[in-house]
Amino acid sequence: MARHSRLCVVAALAIVALSGCGARPGAAGDTSPRLTATTTTTSATSTSPTSPTSPTSEAPLPSSATGGESSPPAQENRCTAGMLAGTVEPQNAAAGSRYVTLVVRNKSQQTCTLWGYGSLDLLDASKNVLPTQAERTLGPVPTLVRLRPGAAAGKILHWGVVATGDEPADGPCQPAASSINVIPPDETAPFEVDFEFGPVCDSGRIETSAYFPR
Template identity: 30%
Template structure:
């Protein structure tokens, strides 16, 4: 898995066509999409990590979280990606990464997305993001519905971390290999890891 990024308020752009970039934006192993398991639905306005909260703000019908589903997982070709507005707080920068079901069928997402900041040449900037300690739930997405994951990192001006300005964020849906590219317009991000590392939460209903 790697660091990050349509319908989520004032986002940073819509995703491009799916692409496969070996070694980047791959979801972590073990977060397999299954038809069973999961916990109760997460609040789309809820917290993502111990140090930050990433609220949702969309107006589309939220997806549902379920303990079991007969639907198969959502594939990259059936989704679009976007990044919502920053909601800073307590020295943290907080962005929702939103995936929208653009297909004509109901499908599911479960676990952590992959994400990677890249430069104009497609080279990854910084290490893979850390993951929150949350347990994943299975999110069912009907056509047009959305799910989101929180992307958070310490404000570089406070942490003193080495920074870069990405050209884009590659987002890989859970258990998929192809990525969606979203233009990054939110400025500098930390690329030195350690205490300033980028962090991701699991997918949850809403935007």
Template identity: 30%
Template sequence: MANTSQPVRRTALLAGGLAVLGLLSACGSENGTPPPSHSARASDAAPSAGTATDPGTAAAAGTPSDTAGSASASARTDGRCHTSELRAAVGRLDPGAGQRNFPLVLTNTSERTCTVYGYPGAAFVDASGKQLGPDPERAPGSPETLTLTPGASAWAGLSFSSPEISGARTATPAALLVTPPDERASLKVEWTAGAVPVGGKASSVSVTALEAGSGP
């Protein structure tokens, strides 16, 4: 009998222990989610919480002020002036000692502010559009970036020796083509100032860098 009661008692103790573990497990489930599950939820929440500080989101949030700054900068200047935004004119003759000098004037006709820098191109042409004489030479100078608000002008000096004095071969152009700096398209201006040198030793024509204003 003594040998038979010991296995019974062991079985009873084992069953009791399993019952206690079952109760503890049930209590843990009722009291809340274990720590590993909490960690998972925090990780899931991180992207949503971090959206406000995400670089892309932060940049988008700054867009209104950035746009305002860009608009303000655009109001000041928006790159170089294009040919389509300018009007060209030849100013009044400014005679010198044996020289004939004319201001070539570029005026901003657009509604925006733009810039010009350097030397304009110039070419005398006949009625058919054929160029007369060589391209003008660039006179020494120190070009500066000029800001042209709508309606503002810049000018460059076009000069050559008086043909009557120099004895150069001459021709009478129908027009002067003026090309703004860094542009390919030209502006055509009627030429009414008579003969210009187109050949010979004293036939050179020079042009200066652009300056602010409409003439000397």
């Protein structure tokens, strides 16, 4: 009887222990499947290339104050002296100064281009070169001008008619010019144009613009 009583007590204790263990999920020996929520954090990383931090450089524009020119565009066929003829058209005169437009026309049978200011020299009646200071100070600044046969371009000229410095005040400030040698941009040979506007004072100082379409 005593042995039977001990067996009953042991069996009862085992039943209680097993029921207690089965009440806790996740205990050892529990093989039932469970879902686990997992949160994934993704950090956004920019893969776009970064721009260099070097300062931005810009091609300088021509300055009408300094007469500077930017790099010329490619020209298929520059206008040469032999392709051009010219005239000088008077504009409204201001007190003590004169304004004219030098007009050049393509007399050839080919299309040619002008870009820039070119140059000029004042000539007297005997075709001697007079003091001339051509200064690139007037607008417009250079632009490519394409001249078809018979087409024209213009260039503004401005000068003073009042004696300056040691020039005589009671007579002509300089010898009178009767024509000008006009040298197209990027060329060396001139062509002659009539210029019947008298002396150019201040030692032949003439302000000029670049050529522009007409």
